Amino acid sequence: MNIEIRNVEKYYGDNQVLDIDYLNIEKEKITGITGPNGCGKTTLLNIIGGLDKEFLGEVFYDNNKFSKKVKQAMTIVFQKPYLLKRTVYENIEYPLKLRNMNKKESKAKVLDVMKKLEITDLMDKRGNKLSGGESQKVALARALVFNPKLLLLDEPTSNIDPEYIVTMENAITQFNLKNKGTIIIVTHNIQQSERLCHAVINMNRGKIQT
Numbered sequence: 049m050n051i052e053i054r055n056v057e058k059y060y061g062d063n064q065v066l067d068i069d070y071l072n073i074e075k076e077k078i079t080g081i082t083g084p085n086g087c088g089k090t091t092l093l094n095i096i097g098g099l100d101k102e103f104l105g106e107v108f109y110d111n112n113k114f115s116k117k118v119k120q121a122m123t124i125v126f127q128k129p130y131l132l133k134r135t136v137y138e139n140i141e142y143p144l145k146l147r148n149m150n151k152k153e154s155k156a157k158v159l160d161v162m163k164k165l166e167i168t169d170l171m172d173k174r175g176n177k178l179s180g181g182e183s184q185k186v187a188l189a190r191a192l193v194f195n196p197k198l199l200l201l202d203e204p205t206s207n208i209d210p211e212y213i214v215t216m217e218n219a220i221t222q223f224n225l226k227n228k229g230t231i232i233i234v235t236h237n238i239q240q241s242e243r244l245c246h247a248v249i250n251m252n253r254g255k256i257q258t
């Protein structure tokens with residue numbers, strides 16, 4: 049899904065936190081967003097994700113305005129994910145249930161993504177009883193499982209052990225290659241953006257650095 053941003057401005061009171069004249073994010077690519085704390089990365093991601101509607105300007109999704117159809121085709125993984133108080137399995141199955149997939153087909157997908165992310169052991173644990181890093185893994189699984197056209201990731205490896213980061217990065221890269229999902233990933237980690245991303249956008253004080 050191609051994303052086009054035109055004249056987007058965001059204010060909190062008198063404080064302007066975003067000011068982007070134009071930005072095009074190419075479909076089927078992995079685009080990184082980097083920049084110092086407080087420069088507006090999460091704000092931008094929430095606007096693209098349709099969660100924040102209080103802004104000036106326009107965002108287009110394959111030349112369309114935000115709609116229910118666009119919403120169904122995308123997902124956002126927060127830095128501190130919110131999981132249901134159900135089992136990990138049920139958390140990951142949830143987006144498939146919402147989309148009325150039959151049990152058999154959904155089971156195969158849930159088991160497959162858990163295996164890929166090496167979280168099969170967590171299957172029966174409660175979503176609200178996980179550590180920060182475990183929650184990030186489960187949230188990524190829950191996002192990948194329904195094959196979104198647009199995947200928004202907000203610092204997805206910020207609480208992840210170094211030796212596991214590569215597993216997560218591989219899952220992200222594989223998803224992009226196989227399913228042609230467009231990915232926007234906010235990351236602090238320059239090496240990570242170099243490893244993963246086809247393009248990188250640098251932000252500073254709410255603006256795109258060119």
Ligand SMILES: Nc1ncnc2c1ncn2[C@@H]1O[C@H](COP(=O)(O)OP(=O)(O)O)[C@@H](O)[C@H]1O
Pocket residue numbers: 060065083084085086087088089090091092
């Ligand atoms: N709910 C809010 N109310 C007021 N200011 C906010 C709110 N959320 C974020 N901000 C401010 O907006 C700016 C950008 O925040 P954010 O997008 O979270 O930055 P980043 O993700 O790049 O660290 C920061 O100055 C932050 O303090």
Ligand SMILES: [Mg+2]
Pocket residue numbers: 089090091
């Ligand atoms: Mg942030």
